[in-house]
Amino acid sequence: MEAIKSFDQLRTQLKNSGERVRVAVVWAHDGHTPEAVRRAVSDGFATAIFVGHREETLAAVNLTAEMEHLSFVNADSPEEASAAAVALVREGKADVIMKGLVNTDVLLRAVLNKQTGILPYLDEEKTKRAVLTHIAVVDIPRLKRLLFITDAAVIPNPTVEQRAAQIRYASHLCHCFGIEQPRIAMLHCTEKTSEKFPITLDYAALKERAEAGEFGDILLDGPLDLLCSLSPEGLADKHLESKLEGKADVLMFSDIEMGNGVYKSFTLFADALIAGMLFGPQCPVVLTSRGDSIDAKFCSLCAAIAVSKR
């Protein structure tokens, strides 16, 4: 499989696959969400289950109930819709969850519910659960390839084990996009490892674990700043060497502040289309924002569908 380098390529590949993935759409009572879903349905790679008021959803866009590959599950509130969508995944009836006009907190509560949720336990005693984190796929036209960034939205200051999970999730995501040996940059404001910044010691420990083979076939380096991660020239200017060669696929941020700042500057100044989703739950959960365009919501759905197919 060739690496997918843009959302356009991703769409084409999903269209050509001829397979549909079942998407549970939670409370799609806004204009953009059902329109984005409709596009995936008519492109032939999604089946939609709208969980919410049937009439309000139908009113939200020009959906006609006759359209094939659409179904409805009734729910009277965003809370009920969230729980119902999660239940569909548990029952094996949905492969992806997509957020509509519901607060992230409400959807997260349903996902995380200890009895009825979909964040797996890692041990039989049920004391330890999978790490929940946010990864976004970024299409920046001038970069001519996709970037995968984590975490701009959920974990403020990741621990070493949360970072290890981010490495595993991001590698898996890269594989879904045809990148066989993901290049993962652990970001920081300098390239120095020092006790003054404890995360740089965490980075050193993770590099050792990567070299011992724990994360499979990846290239992991850090601390690196954004320039040294993404620009071969930036790396050369600083007279530094990195096994990533300034061509990182994945950016692991030092903290949520850096993540959010870089994410927003991609949106504002790099003409980026960004597809965000949650990793950790049994299935990808598409988290879009109220202000996202139909294009952004559609790309987010495409990315989640690509992940769910592997």
Next chain:
Amino acid sequence: MEAIKSFDQLRTQLKNSGERVRVAVVWAHDGHTPEAVRRAVSDGFATAIFVGHREETLAAVNLTAEMEHLSFVNADSPEEASAAAVALVREGKADVIMKGLVNTDVLLRAVLNKQTGILPYLDEEKTKRAVLTHIAVVDIPRLKRLLFITDAAVIPNPTVEQRAAQIRYASHLCHCFGIEQPRIAMLHCTEKTSEKFPITLDYAALKERAEAGEFGDILLDGPLDLLCSLSPEGLADKHLESKLEGKADVLMFSDIEMGNGVYKSFTLFADALIAGMLFGPQCPVVLTSRGDSIDAKFCSLCAAIAVSKR
């Protein structure tokens, strides 16, 4: 005075002023620094004092010793050159310091030296010194105005008092650029004030002090994310209001990680020209990087000269 909206405008204004500012250039043995300085000298707004090896500096570019408004102070090492440049400022013989091919640490040691340095004491007992911080002036073509950002390089996690100093310095800098009522955004990954993120409580305290008039005629708001700081549309999409109206002049970063990440993404993806300098010392200290272009170094020098003239 009309607000200056680009480095081109700044250059024109400095040229038209007909006044020269005295610049002590530390160890300018690379190609780019003396060339940037030469440009300011021939534009008529700088007098250069090169502190270093006279012959090596002359060799570094096509400087001819006959050129007016150039002088040389001999020094045998970067350490000696740094100390000599700082001494020139103390003696009232230089108005700006510019870093050449010397490590930032070395120059900083000379600036910060308790006996011979130029970071003022704030009390007679000499127990408290002025806050040393980094502010950069950013020219992003598509923004059509200048941004002032702090701190992407020096203070990892500013305290409230360090932030108060950043507000004062940034306001002064804005005034130097003709912005009468600076709009200052205190950045964070969300717009919520909560104990979960202690800096948001600091922001609330600073807003109260601003409203009490401590910082003069400024508009201060936060926590705001980058989008809500710089985009009226981004603010409207989130159904939020801010007295900055999505038109911030100054971005105060939550931490050095966010600062550095946003700074580098401006460089990589927004075609930004960025001029960085230190605030706190008796005079502006131009801190450029090894990899900076002649243009970037020239703009940095112009910005520092603009500050030193007020």
